[in-house]
Amino acid sequence: MIITEAALGALIARAFERHGMTPHNAAIVAGVVAAAERDGAASHGLLRLDGYIATLNSGWVNGEAVPVVTQPAPAILAVDACNGFAQVALAAAREQAIATARREGLAAICIHDSHHFAALWPDVEPFAERGLIAIAMVNARSRIVIWGGKRKVLGTNPMAFACPRSDGPPVVWDQASSLRAQGEVLKARVEGHAVSEGVGLDAEGVPTTDPAKILDGGSLLPFGAHKGAGIAFMVEVLAAAMTGGRFGFQDDSPKFPGAQTSRAGQFLLLIDPSRGPGGDAPSRIAVLVAMLREAGSDRLPGDERCHRRARAVEDGIAIPDATYAKLCKLAGE
Ligand code: NDP
Structure with missing residues (x-):
């Protein structure tokens, strides 16, 4: 079709x-x-x-939620998603956040009590299309084991980055803190193939490439070992501790059979590069990208x-x- x-x-x-x-x-x-x-x-x-x-x-998520936006500090917007989807909360704050970033140079959007079940690039790309640099982070229910821990505490905690460039569409990267996103492991199970080594552990904590064993009681591992673990920790701090959202380990979705989303938080930071000391950032980013291409990077995120x-x-x-x-x-x- x-x-x-x-x-x-x-x-x-x-x-x-x-x-x-x-x-x-x-x-x-x-x-x-x-x-x-x-x-x-x-x-x-x-x-x-x-x-x-x-x-x-x-009944775990409220499809009718009407988010509430407040501005507790000149450059901080707080959004109570009221147990609705994070994208609805972000939409409610978008224009106020852009105006704040243009006025203050920066705007932080702190969304709590929200459900994010999607990729993050759609959250940041539109800001870069309007000339801003944007960083987004989302925490999620416990899925990864870090720093030699024995059980899952942090989520796959994705983050995304978008920046404008003068000679083309924004450069956008978007990645989980786990080596592979849960969605990719889910896809591998549906398609019936193994995942690569280092992606996850089974329920006994033994490394496995079987997506079913990872998904059914097992866990995911951070990318880059202790370094990715540090990123996952930072995302949990900014998306949950900073916003007032629930930590991944505070998940009580099992009380709602069928629930698949995390009731957590999202943090975004918008920067207006024209207010910074770097001059014309989009043109400088174009120079950087051209240098990367010349150096052989023919695929950028x-x-x-x-x-x-x-x-x-x-x-x-x-x-x-x-x-x-x-x-x-x-x-x-
Ligand atoms: P990938 O590892 O597939 O990709 C990560 C980033 O690297 C992307 O920006 C991708 O760009 C880029 N990339 C991939 N391969 C290359 C390459 N060979 N050269 C250059 N750049 C490359 O993503 P993940 O598996 O980590 O995450 C997948 C998705 O899952 C993300 O969108 C993430 O937001 C989402 N997610 C959502 C969660 C949630 O709670 N809502 C939780 C965890 C993850 P490109 O897009 O062009 O391929």
């Missing part, structure tokens, strides 16, 4: 509305899922649809997504017929 991003987003939104989301909230979250399919970020596209629906059905996006805009998004049929059913079509 070939479908446009707009048509896919509308269909996903109808499915979400039929499972308890307001049209406003459904459109925002559906937009993120459709964008992931458009960019070929399969681990956070339609693969997650069942998880969203099961979570909504479980985000390049592959951008290529896939360009193809999808031209040719439409290809989704398997069975997935399309399931989506239509969920949307009541």
Whole structure:
């Protein structure tokens, strides 16, 4: 099935509305899922649809949440997501945060009581498209073992970075603190293949490449051993301790059978480079990128997504017929 991003987003939104989301909230979250399919970020596209629906059905997340935005300090915005999706909370704060960053040079967005079930690049890329540097971090329920620990405390705690450049689209990277995101391990299980060594441990703490053993009671490992562990710790501090969100180990989703999201926090830092001492940062970033390309870096983070996006805009998004049929059913079509 070939479908446009707009048509896919509308269909996903109808499915979400039929499972308890307001049209406003459904459109925002559906937009993120459709964008992931458009960019070929399969681990956070339609693969997650069942998880969203099961979570909504479980009552764990509030699909009708109306976020509350306050500004407790000149450069800090606090957003109570009211147990709704993080993307809805971010949308509520977006324009105020951009205005703050332009006025103060910086803006921190502290979102708490939120659910983030998606990739993070859709959170940061739009800020860089408007000339800002953006960093985003999300904490999640306990999934990784770090610093020689015996059990999971931190989540896969992703972070993303986006910066504008004068001669092309923003440079955006987006990665989990674990060697592989949980979504990638999930995808490997669905596709029936092993993951690489170093990705995770089984329930007994023994290294395994079997995605099922990692997902069923096992754990993930941080990227770069103790160094990635430090990043995961920082994300937990900023996204939970700083925002007022729950730590990953405070998860009580098991009380809501079917719930798959983490009720946690998100931290974003926006920087207006034009207010800094570095001069014309987007032009300087273009010079840096050109030097990297000249040095042989022919794939920068985000390049592959951008290529896939360009193809999808031209040719439409290809989704398997069975997935399309399931989506239509969920949307009541
Ligand atoms: P990857 O390891 O696949 O990619 C990490 C980054 O590196 C991406 O920006 C990617 O760019 C880039 N990249 C990958 N391969 C190369 C290469 N060969 N050369 C240059 N750059 C490269 O991501 P993860 O598995 O760590 O995470 C996948 C997704 O899972 C992320 O989007 C993350 O936000 C999400 N996630 C969400 C969570 C949540 O709670 N919501 C929890 C954990 C993860 P490109 O995009 O172009 O491939």
